[in-house]
Amino acid sequence: MLALLRSKKPQILERWIQHQLTLDTLRDDLISNDELREQSEGIVNLIVDQISEQTLALDPYALEPILEYLSGIAISRARHGFSPRETSFYLFSLKNAMLDMLAESAGSDIAALYDMTRSLGRFFDELSTSTFETFIKGREEVILRQTDEIAEISTPVIRVWDQILAMPLIGTLDSARTQVVMENLLQAIVDTGSEIAILDISGVPAVDSLVAQHLIKTVSATRLMGAECIISGIRPEIAQTVVQLGIDLSQVITKATLASALKSAFSMLKLEVRKTQSQKPFLI
Amino acid sequence: MLVVLNKDAFQIQREQDVILFRNRVKEFAVRIGMGVVNQTKLITAASELVRNMLRYASGGEVLIEVITRGRENGIRLTFKDQGPGIPDIKLAMQDGYSTGRSLGLGLPGTKRLVSEFDIKSTVGVGTTVTIVKWKNG
Numbered sequence: 001m002l003a004l005l006r007s008k009k010p011q012i013l014e015r016w017i018q019h020q021l022t023l024d025t026l027r028d029d030l031i032s033n034d035e036l037r038e039q040s041e042g043i044v045n046l047i048v049d050q051i052s053e054q055t056l057a058l059d060p061y062a063l064e065p066i067l068e069y070l071s072g073i074a075i076s077r078a079r080h081g082f083s084p085r086e087t088s089f090y091l092f093s094l095k096n097a098m099l100d101m102l103a104e105s106a107g108s109d110i111a112a113l114y115d116m117t118r119s120l121g122r123f124f125d126e127l128s129t130s131t132f133e134t135f136i137k138g139r140e141e142v143i144l145r146q147t148d149e150i151a152e153i154s155t156p157v158i159r160v161w162d163q164i165l166a167m168p169l170i171g172t173l174d175s176a177r178t179q180v181v182m183e184n185l186l187q188a189i190v191d192t193g194s195e196i197a198i199l200d201i202s203g204v205p206a207v208d209s210l211v212a213q214h215l216i217k218t219v220s221a222t223r224l225m226g227a228e229c230i231i232s233g234i235r236p237e238i239a240q241t242v243v244q245l246g247i248d249l250s251q252v253i254t255k256a257t258l259a260s261a262l263k264s265a266f267s268m269l270k271l272e273v274r275k276t277q278s279q280k281p282f283l284i
Numbered sequence: 285m286l287v288v289l290n291k292d293a294f295q296i297q298r299e300q301d302v303i304l305f306r307n308r309v310k311e312f313a314v315r316i317g318m319g320v321v322n323q324t325k326l327i328t329a330a331s332e333l334v335r336n337m338l339r340y341a342s343g344g345e346v347l348i349e350v351i352t353r354g355r356e357n358g359i360r361l362t363f364k365d366q367g368p369g370i371p372d373i374k375l376a377m378q379d380g381y382s383t384g385r386s387l388g389l390g391l392p393g394t395k396r397l398v399s400e401f402d403i404k405s406t407v408g409v410g411t412t413v414t415i416v417k418w419k420n421g
């Protein structure tokens with residue numbers, strides 16, 4: 001039976017491609033027919049060449065080259081936006097093509113055909129389970145990359161006034177993110193020659209001891225640069241929690257709102273904001 | 285009598301799980317109508333313990349339970365790891381004690397933030413920390 005499969009390699013490929021073109025999981029928007037054919041040919045070549053008693057018995061050593069090749073394809077499909085369902089059906093339709101070939105050529109040996117069908121079934125179950133796992137890993141990588149990108153874009157430094165910078169922090173401050181925040185802030189202080197930096201934590205959901213440590217570190221680094229750092233946006237529930245946790249923020253200038261932080265920044269720079277005396281009369 | 289109304293287990297394996305886990309705790313707290321101050325205290329305590337688990341025991345499992353006793357509803361969290369364990373719990377519970385060069389406020393601070401706190405640890409076996417935050421506690 002294995003020899004039969006090997007001798008029918010070109011027919012299996014044709015049959016498989018025919019199958020795929022009729023499936024509603026075909027995505028000709030994501031992959032061209034030529035590319036699909038090339039990818040499919042690679043898989044058929046590999047699977048039909050490698051199929052043996054060992055691979056059908058799911059011997060891990062024998063399966064490895066196949067799984068490795070398929071995981072490459074699964075990852076590339078994940079990146080291209082194929083759904084797991086589409087990738088599973090892609091493989092299952094190869095199984096069907098192989099079974100069709102066997103049924104047509106196996107003759108009357110029903111018992112042998114049944115055995116082979118079961119073995120192929122198990123073999124493909126293994127392949128698709130493993131491809132599925134790889135697929136998920138591929139997606140997770142995408143998510144991790146996006147997390148990094150979000151960390152980059154969500155830490156803007158805003159020049160709110162001459163010599164005053166503000167940095168709204170949104171989300172959680174983990175170690176990696178703090179690094180980005182600190183670098184951006186210190187660089188901006190140098191670039192703009194600012195005297196005061198306001199870190200606004202209104203968008204930070206919780207301040208635990210790690211986040212507090214990162215905030216304190218950022219404040220010290222700012223001071224080392226010769227600038228002053230104010231932490232604003234401390235909501236009442238955060239203030240209570242931080243105190244009970246035992247964190248000492250006495251060395252840090254803290255304000256409830258960005259507006260009050262700005263106000264004290266003005267007074268530190270000896271700036272004054274006031275209404276002008278001579279109001280122009282309204283013309284109605 | 286204490287009754288468990290609802291529960292959920294959560295695996296902690298990597299840094300990214302911290303945020304997902306905290307969001308899950310928050311969902312439970314919101315569902316029982318916990319106010320924002322107690323919610324924040326609970327989430328912060330949970331954050332401390334889950335970070336300890338990742339840092340000192342390379343992960344573990346947390347059980348989230350909605351519990352009720354008499355007229356009080358609350359959330360109970362059980363953090364269980366198979367890490368190295370804590371040789372001297374009394375020392376670890378002191379403000380400022382840290383083997384990880386951090387603030388050393390995680391365990392003692394958590395105890396102050398919650399209504400009930402229990403820690404059990406066996407060297408070479410692992411650590412289990414259980415906290416309860418009552419809705420109005």
Ligand SMILES: Nc1ncnc2c1ncn2[C@@H]1O[C@H](COP(=O)(O)OP(=O)(O)O)[C@@H](O)[C@H]1O
Nearest residue numbers: 336340376382383384386387388389390391411
């Ligand atoms: N799950 C744990 N497994 C082993 N050791 C722990 C665990 N949690 C805490 N510890 C020990 O207790 C010490 C104090 O913990 P903690 O109060 O959270 O402060 P910190 O995390 O800043 O060190 C840690 O430095 C560590 O030695």
Ligand SMILES: [Mg+2]
Nearest residue numbers: 332336390391
């Ligand atoms: Mg800690």
